[in-house]
Amino acid sequence: MSTQPVVCCEGEGSDVPTHCPTTVTKDFDLIGAVETQEKLHDLVVNGKYRSVINLCGPAEVCRLPTDKKCKVPCVQAHVDKGKLSYALAARLLATLESAPLPTLIQCQSKWRASSVAMLHIATHPPDAAEQHHGPGSRDQWMAPDEAIEWAKEKGLPFLENQILVDWVKNFLVARCQNLAREDPNLFFRQLFDRESCTYTYLLADPKTRDAVLIDPVLECLDRDLEMIDEYGLVLKYAMNTHCHADHITSTGMMKTKLDGFCSVLSATYEGAKADVKVKHGDCIYFGDRFVEVRATPGHTGGCLTFVLDDHSMAFTGDALLIRGCGRTDFQSGDAALLYKSVWGQIFSLPAHCRLYPGHDYKGRQVTTVWEERLHNTRLIKGEDEFVNIMKNLNLPKPARIDVAVPANMKCGVQDDE
Numbered sequence: 001m002s003t004q005p006v007v008c009c010e011g012e013g014s015d016v017p018t019h020c021p022t023t024v025t026k027d028f029d030l031i032g033a034v035e036t037q038e039k040l041h042d043l044v045v046n047g048k049y050r051s052v053i054n055l056c057g058p059a060e061v062c063r064l065p066t067d068k069k070c071k072v073p074c075v076q077a078h079v080d081k082g083k084l085s086y087a088l089a090a091r092l093l094a095t096l097e098s099a100p101l102p103t104l105i106q107c108q109s110k111w112r113a114s115s116v117a118m119l120h121i122a123t124h125p126p127d128a129a130e131q132h133h134g135p136g137s138r139d140q141w142m143a144p145d146e147a148i149e150w151a152k153e154k155g156l157p158f159l160e161n162q163i164l165v166d167w168v169k170n171f172l173v174a175r176c177q178n179l180a181r182e183d184p185n186l187f188f189r190q191l192f193d194r195e196s197c198t199y200t201y202l203l204a205d206p207k208t209r210d211a212v213l214i215d216p217v218l219e220c221l222d223r224d225l226e227m228i229d230e231y232g233l234v235l236k237y238a239m240n241t242h243c244h245a246d247h248i249t250s251t252g253m254m255k256t257k258l259d260g261f262c263s264v265l266s267a268t269y270e271g272a273k274a275d276v277k278v279k280h281g282d283c284i285y286f287g288d289r290f291v292e293v294r295a296t297p298g299h300t301g302g303c304l305t306f307v308l309d310d311h312s313m314a315f316t317g318d319a320l321l322i323r324g325c326g327r328t329d330f331q332s333g334d335a336a337l338l339y340k341s342v343w344g345q346i347f348s349l350p351a352h353c354r355l356y357p358g359h360d361y362k363g364r365q366v367t368t369v370w371e372e373r374l375h376n377t378r379l380i381k382g383e384d385e386f387v388n389i390m391k392n393l394n395l396p397k398p399a400r401i402d403v404a405v406p407a408n409m410k411c412g413v414q415d416d417e
């Protein structure tokens, strides 16, 4: 039996027997359906491989070397043929990143195996791979068209399947252009719900893809889930700056659609339900990044502001709005307390710190500490004058307050659900 993998078929496309390994690079070989368990066992035990990754879906015959004498670690990473998602691809890339190399990637026809190998190679250029096993510098990533050209030169089997070609290209567009060519240290999106004029924020560490979602709205659940999937993010926390009175949060409903994340709310609300109850000074981590929790009560008793680790951004919920602030006439609202919260916890941040509000009713998106300290017509007044302004706002009650508040005390899950 050969001690090296059989190197056959570079450039031979569909004529390649699927049970012969195809060498893609020195680190990756591909294999399709193998007739018997023994054949696969021999190939792995006598080959150069230090790991095997099997991508067969649950409905397919999956042959993994099961013999105890086989010391090569074998990983089963189910990929249903029709269910390739960006999030799944992100997880497969993480599996490839941690696999001892060289690895043998297996599926029925080498289509899935070669497309996943292609994604890894495009985001781990050979020079970077020589130095370390993790992703290379993002400037070195292959552009999507370049990756397809490279796949053609190598004769990778997935090129026979146009759906997979498009999927590889689209994933690389999302990863290379959207994530990497922006700030390499933070992925950030501001999202808007036209109905309630609510802003939702999606933040992620581009290196680990761990993400947090701030103030998601029930009616926008599908949009937010799609974005998380499209960008290949792994949601860790879905958090609310406060118990909203004008709309229902999606954090509870999201838990029925997506696994592995925690809902977050202030510990201040008595009787409220959430996976994690936070208080002033806590930190919420996503990858190598975190947001610091600052208590900013006044609009409601449990309002929080989330401040990014480097103090370049803060998410103020309704404590501070652009050129305004949240009303203080219900849910333990207290104008004097809000004044102290804003000056003590928000206006004390660096002048350049960008402030992202929970709502805007006039089409504005972002402000800074410096701008608000100069132009916020309510908060630049003295405390007494501020309290007086707030007493005389005479705003109509939010239309959905009676439904929204009780629902949001339970992450948006209503009694009849």
Ligand SMILES: N[C@@H](CCC(=O)N[C@@H](CSS)C(=O)NCC(=O)O)C(=O)O
Pocket (backbone or CB within 6 Å): 196, 244, 245, 246, 318, 324, 325, 326, 327, 328, 359, 395, 396, 397, 398, 399, 400
């Ligand atoms: N018309 C909307 C509610 C508008 C409103 O009251 N907004 C709140 C924040 S959401 S509770 C607020 O604090 N506004 C301050 C302001 O100065 O406008 C509805 O019916 O939902």
